[in-house]
Amino acid sequence: MNNAALSLMYVTDDSxxxxxxxxxxxxxxxxxxxxxxxxxxxxxxxxxxxxxALQAKSLCETYKVPLIINDRVDIAxxxxxxxxHLGQTDMPFKVARNLLGSTKIIGLSVSNVxxxxxxxxxxxxxxxxxxxxxxxxxxxxxxxxPLGIAGLIKICEVYKKPIVCIGGIHIHNATEIIxxxxxxxxxxxxxxxxxxxxxxxxxxxxxxx
Numbered sequence: 001m002n003n004a005a006l007s008l009m010y011v012t013d014d015s016x017x018x019x020x021x022x023x024x025x026x027x028x029x030x031x032x033x034x035x036x037x038x039x040x041x042x043x044x045x046x047x048x049x050x051x052x053a054l055q056a057k058s059l060c061e062t063y064k065v066p067l068i069i070n071d072r073v074d075i076a077x078x079x080x081x082x083x084x085h086l087g088q089t090d091m092p093f094k095v096a097r098n099l100l101g102s103t104k105i106i107g108l109s110v111s112n113v114x115x116x117x118x119x120x121x122x123x124x125x126x127x128x129x130x131x132x133x134x135x136x137x138x139x140x141x142x143x144x145x146p147l148g149i150a151g152l153i154k155i156c157e158v159y160k161k162p163i164v165c166i167g168g169i170h171i172h173n174a175t176e177i178i179x180x181x182x183x184x185x186x187x188x189x190x191x192x193x194x195x196x197x198x199x200x201x202x203x204x205x206x207x208x209x
Contacts, residue, residue, distance in 0.1 A: 001083070001105045001127055004069045005066055005207045006175025006184040010034040010201070012056070013192035023055060025197045030063040032201025038085055038186065040070035053079040068107065073099055075140050083107065085129060088115065097124040107164070111144035112151075116159040129186060132154055133177060137189070149180050156181035171200075174207035184208060 010029040016022045026037065039056050041049045053069060060067040066082035071074050073096050076084045082106025086093055093106055099105065108117045109129045110116045119125045132146050147155070152165060165177050166186035174185050185208055194200030 001053070001066065001162075002051040003162055003183050005035050006127060006164050007035045007166055008033065008184060008201070008205050009036040009038055009068075009166075009186035010191050011040050011166065013095050013188050014043060016192065018081070019055075022052070023059065025192050026056060027059055028190050028197035030059060030065055032191075032198040033205040034065065034191075034201055035184070036066050036068060038068040039075075039081075040068055040188075041072075046075075047073055050078055053081065057081060060144065066105065076100065076104070083126070085109070093122060095123045106144045109149065110155070110159075113154050113158055116155045120159045122160070125161070127162035127164055127183070128155075128159055128184070130163055132163045133165040134168030136166075136168040139140045149157060149176060150179050152177065152182060171203050171207055174204055178208050 012026060013163045014100050037060055039053055039055060040146060053075050057067050067092050068085050069081045070085050071090050073084050073091050079203060084096060085107040087109045095107055096106055106124055107127045107129055108119050109131050110119055111131055116128060119128050130152060133152060135146050162183040164184045164186050165182045169185045169187050170190045177185055191197050191200050
């Protein structure tokens with residue numbers, strides 16, 4: 001995975017239960033220039049997740065954008081997604097790599113320097129997701145304190161592969177994140193809750209490229 005593919009990741013909003021609206025926003029993000037899609041489903045059943053993943057995969061293929069599945073290695077395998085993004089309490093990344101093979105992408109969430117050092121030592125990890133960089137209302141459970149730019153700088157000192165930041169990112173702070181060492185940004189509500197998701201994506205794209 002090249003760094004450009006990580007410049008602007010749209011993480012889908014699982015609070016949108018209406019499939020028509022869900023995929024309208026997803027396609028708007030793709031048209032607007034999202035470089036990667038992460039399909040995130042925390043509450044739905046496996047069949048619903050699988051069906052959404054199939055449709056998301058088809059859309060991403062149309063726009064030639066990689067699809068990453070959040071947490072669920074089984075769903076990633078089932079739809080032949082481009083990779084997975086794992087949290088600290090998900091399937092161990094070494095096991096995930098054995099299941100997915102050498103060509104798939106594996107991202108790992110980190111929230112402190114210690115976790116970043118561990119990820120740097122792991123050949124199985126392709127990029128880390130630094131979370132949360134700023135305060136966010138999108139995810140409110142099991143969330144560490146915001147790292148801020150100072151925290152990002154410390155992580156950049158110990159992690160030398162691609163870094164994607166998520167949490168409270170919008171058009172007014174995206175550039176600052178890139179200037180301080182991140183490869184890209186990942187957003188949910190900055191796109192999903194925008195009045196015009198396509199324009200919001202295009203505007204964010206100008207801040208990171």
